[in-house]
Amino acid sequence: xxxxxxxxxxxxxxxxxxxxxxxxxxxxxxxxxxxxxxxxxxxxxxxxxxxxxxxxxxxxxxxxxxxxxxxxxxxxxxxxxxxxxxxxxxxxxxxxxxxxxxxxxxxxxxxxxxxxxxxxxxxxxxxxxxxxxxxxxxxxxxxxxxxxxxxxxxxxxxxxxxxxxxxxxxxxxxxxxxxxxxxxxxxxxxxxxxxxxxxxxxxxxxxxxxxxxxxxxxxxxxxxxxxxxxxxxxxxxxxxxxxxxxxxxxxxxxxxxxxxxxxxxxxxxxxxxxxxxxxxxxxxxxxxxxxxxxxxxxxxxxxxxxxxxxxxxxxxxxxx
Amino acid sequence: xxxxxxxxxxxxxxxxxxxxxxxxxxxxxxxxxxxxxxxxxxxxxxxxxxxxxxxxxxxxxxxxxxxxxxxxxxxxxxxxxxxxxxxxxxxxxxxxxxxxxxxxxxxxxxxxxxxxxxx
Numbered sequence: 001x002x003x004x005x006x007x008x009x010x011x012x013x014x015x016x017x018x019x020x021x022x023x024x025x026x027x028x029x030x031x032x033x034x035x036x037x038x039x040x041x042x043x044x045x046x047x048x049x050x051x052x053x054x055x056x057x058x059x060x061x062x063x064x065x066x067x068x069x070x071x072x073x074x075x076x077x078x079x080x081x082x083x084x085x086x087x088x089x090x091x092x093x094x095x096x097x098x099x100x101x102x103x104x105x106x107x108x109x110x111x112x113x114x115x116x117x118x119x120x121x122x123x124x125x126x127x128x129x130x131x132x133x134x135x136x137x138x139x140x141x142x143x144x145x146x147x148x149x150x151x152x153x154x155x156x157x158x159x160x161x162x163x164x165x166x167x168x169x170x171x172x173x174x175x176x177x178x179x180x181x182x183x184x185x186x187x188x189x190x191x192x193x194x195x196x197x198x199x200x201x202x203x204x205x206x207x208x209x210x211x212x213x214x215x216x217x218x219x220x221x222x223x224x225x226x227x228x229x230x231x232x233x234x235x236x237x238x239x240x241x242x243x244x245x246x247x248x249x250x251x252x253x254x255x256x257x258x259x260x261x262x263x264x265x266x267x268x269x270x271x272x273x274x275x276x277x278x279x280x281x282x283x284x285x286x287x288x289x290x291x292x293x294x295x296x297x298x299x300x301x302x303x304x305x306x307x308x309x310x311x312x313x314x315x316x317x318x319x320x
Numbered sequence: 321x322x323x324x325x326x327x328x329x330x331x332x333x334x335x336x337x338x339x340x341x342x343x344x345x346x347x348x349x350x351x352x353x354x355x356x357x358x359x360x361x362x363x364x365x366x367x368x369x370x371x372x373x374x375x376x377x378x379x380x381x382x383x384x385x386x387x388x389x390x391x392x393x394x395x396x397x398x399x400x401x402x403x404x405x406x407x408x409x410x411x412x413x414x415x416x417x418x419x420x421x422x423x424x425x426x427x428x429x430x431x432x433x434x435x436x437x438x439x
Contacts, residue, residue, distance in 0.1 A: 032357050034421050185410075191403040195396070 124281025124290040125211040133216070134293045134300075138264045144218075145260065145300055148307045149253060155311055161318035181316075185234070192234035199227035207301035211290035217300025224301065225308025232312065237320075244309060246320040253306045256299040263292050323380060331380040338372030345369060354422055355412045359405050366401035370394060 008014050018024035098105035115132055125131035133141050200223075207220030232240045270277035282289030313320055323331070341364055348361025371394040378387050413419060426434075 027351065031352060032354050033423060034354070185407065187406050188403055191399055195399060 124284050125293050130211045134296045145303045152307050152310050155314045159314040159318050189234045196227050196231045210297040211293040217297040221301035221304025224305040228309045229312045249306045252302050256302040260299040331376045334376030338369045342369035366397045
């Protein structure tokens with residue numbers, strides 16, 4: 001059927017074409033009592049066009065200040081030069097690397113083969129990934145945990161509410177902030193009673209089994225943190241404050257990171273100098289095997305759980 | 321891994337139904353504008369789409385420890401999704417000034433009597 005055919009208008013294909021162009025909606029008016037008012041489509045397009053035009057003109061800066069125009073040219077040239085320099089540097093570096101997919105590249109034979117063939121024997125971890133990230137490359141993981149710690153510090157700096165403010169205004173702010181949060185929500189509390197123990201136990205299981213099955217400190221810690229956040233949402237700060245307050249979080253995070261640092265320093269020191277170490281891989285598959293991996297997983301899990309809890313508390317209230 | 325046909329067909333039907341439910345839910349979330357109506361669309365995916373896909377996978381792979389884990393995921397969603405919907409709707413009813421225009425509000429005993437009359 002051609003488009004000039006009088007039967008085309010109102011036919012199924014016409015409707016489909018108009019629906020694709022956004023002019024026709026088969027469910028219009030039948031889905032909801034009242035559709036909230038949004039800007040109509042052509043208005044939105046006009047707005048977008050206007051925004052794009054101002055961006056193209058650079059209306060705010062150019063044409064008003066000649067010095068600014070000169071600076072802008074120099075800035076653009078300098079930025080271009082720097083980008084070219086960086087790109088050239090990276091390209092030269094890359095040209096020294098082995099070809100992509102090269103069979104003789106060390107990463108394709110030595111490293112991976114070593115991990116797969118001797119990983120179990122050397123680290124004692126059935127989960128090769130855990131053996132890699134917490135034994136061969138434990139230093140990387142230490143850095144990642146420290147990044148989490150730094151993130152917590154930054155969030156604390158930015159969002160922490162000063163305690164020396166006027167208590168009256170703080171109480172008023174508290175009220176207005178938390179007016180819409182759930183208060184003594186029975187349904188949420190019932191769900192939390194079921195879900196919180198399950199998620200905490202699951203998180204502990206995932207952390208402790210990190211060297212045997214998929215999982216480990218990062219995922220398990222995230223599960224534990226989620227359970228804590230759910231408990232806090234359902235029961236409020238009075239209940240969670242008994243076991244998770246500023247002191248506990250500080251103590252847990254810092255001691256976990258310190259233990260990680262010292263334990264792995266010892267292990268690397270003895271390993272690099274071929275000294276005998278009291279850390280042994282143990283029997284692969286047993287719960288207390290894999291040398292330091294279990295303990296490092298616990299450390300990472302503690303750091304991740306504290307980080308998540310701390311983030312939530314800071315964003316919600318700005319203090320413990 | 322070869323799967324016998326008597327297992328494959330029901331599994332495929334279950335997974336296809338789950339994907340269809342998810343598709344309907346996604347369409348609804350984008351098409352429906354008002355929060356309380358949108359919640360209905362979003363709930364389809366959590367309460368029907370995901371458990372159907374999970375059931376299809378259970379039929380496909382048979383019983384193992386992973387099956388139990390997959391079923392636990394479905395149970396988790398059945399527990400948490402209604403609670404989330406409840407909290408969201410509670411927030412909406414407490415913040416919307418023009419609630420009467422957006423939905424019908426009726427007391428609980430009237431709702432019960434309507435249910436008895438089969439209206």
